[in-house]
Amino acid sequence: MKHYIEITMLPDPETPLYYLWSKVYQQIHLALVESKLADSGSEIGAAFPGYQYEEKEGEYTLGNKLRLFASGKEALEKLNILKYLSRLLDYISITDIAEVPADVSKQVSFSRVQSKSNIQRLARRKAKREGISLIDSISALNGYQERYLNEPYIQLKSLSSGHEMRLFIRKLDQDSPVAGKFSTYGLSPSATVPWF
Numbered sequence: 001m002k003h004y005i006e007i008t009m010l011p012d013p014e015t016p017l018y019y020l021w022s023k024v025y026q027q028i029h030l031a032l033v034e035s036k037l038a039d040s041g042s043e044i045g046a047a048f049p050g051y052q053y054e055e056k057e058g059e060y061t062l063g064n065k066l067r068l069f070a071s072g073k074e075a076l077e078k079l080n081i082l083k084y085l086s087r088l089l090d091y092i093s094i095t096d097i098a099e100v101p102a103d104v105s106k107q108v109s110f111s112r113v114q115s116k117s118n119i120q121r122l123a124r125r126k127a128k129r130e131g132i133s134l135i136d137s138i139s140a141l142n143g144y145q146e147r148y149l150n151e152p153y154i155q156l157k158s159l160s161s162g163h164e165m166r167l168f169i170r171k172l173d174q175d176s177p178v179a180g181k182f183s184t185y186g187l188s189p190s191a192t193v194p195w196f
Contacts, residue, residue, distance in 0.1 A: 001069040009064040027084040032184040041181030045193040107192040113168040
């Protein structure tokens, strides 16, 4: 990853940060969907430079910055992110395409984490997948421990179904750069982006 664009959210009392993340990332996702490669992957990776653990709050946060990385300047030009974020320009700041500093040596990956915490949803899926009744499915899941995520998330609305969803994001430090494709959320469990 050699080039990037940085987007800074500018919250105020009437427009909180979580709301801006939701609106901005919805547009980022749309841009990545429309510019995806033939194999449905994306060459654009997302990074959250403010991702950290807030001891006072007892949780992880994303901060107020988002970076979009690409191996070449052309990919970011083709993405044309201003087209998608034009309605939000009063609430964000976007840099021009810049080169990643030469002295950056740390690499990270940001991946999507999905919770399996809702027993009712799991039972419905199991019943449908295995062709069994909902009662049998719930019985089979007896003793299941719900698991809650501590990772930060962005609230999004599915463009296909209209349902609200939480996009939980996990950061993993990596030993060296790993090339690869990203999802249409700019995330990957293995492909890395520079960390600075």
